[in-house]
Amino acid sequence: MRDDYRHWQRIPTRWADNDVYGHVNNVVHYAFMDTVINTWLIDHGLDIQTGREIGLCVESHCNYRASAAFPDVLDAGLRVGHLGRSSVRYEVGFFLADDVIAEGHFVHVFVDRTTRKPVEIPAGLRTAMEGLVVA
Structure with a gap:
């Protein structure tokens, strides 16, 4: 499954990412996706401060398979599932060791x-x- 992704970024979890149930809260995965995507975009030339074009999120989704908890470090794999004229669908897989967790x-x-x-x-x-x- 790791071979399905083209770009990788490590994401350390933070103490504040855990919820009362002792695992990384579901909304944090969305912030992680946003971070991976926008880091990649900035690294590849998107000027988020003054550029003419900006990317707006119009859809997001996450499936959860297993939990992570602080102090886990996740590997986030990034790929593009669809590339249109003005839109792009980024797909992100979060791995803990060799297991996909989301x-x-x-x-x-x-x-x-x-x-x-x-x-x-x-x-x-x-x-x-x-x-x-x-x-």
Whole structure:
């Protein structure tokens, strides 16, 4: 299953990520997905401060298979499941050792920062995203 992902990022859990039940709370996985995706985007040229295009999340989802808890360190795998003209579906798998504990997705639509109207994914970013596409 690890071979299904093209990019990897390690994510240390924090004390505050645990809930009263002693595991990483479900909403934290969404923050982790957002972090993995946006770190990758920034590393590949998206200017989140002043760039003309920005990616807005229009859909997100997560399936949970097992728990994690502080002080676990997760491996987050990133891939692209669909690459459209102005939208992209990122898929993220969270692994603890060799076990997948959660899988989720985010759909971004790229829009003009000012008008919020959809725009094409910038060419350089699209080329980088193509390297994350899985069949």
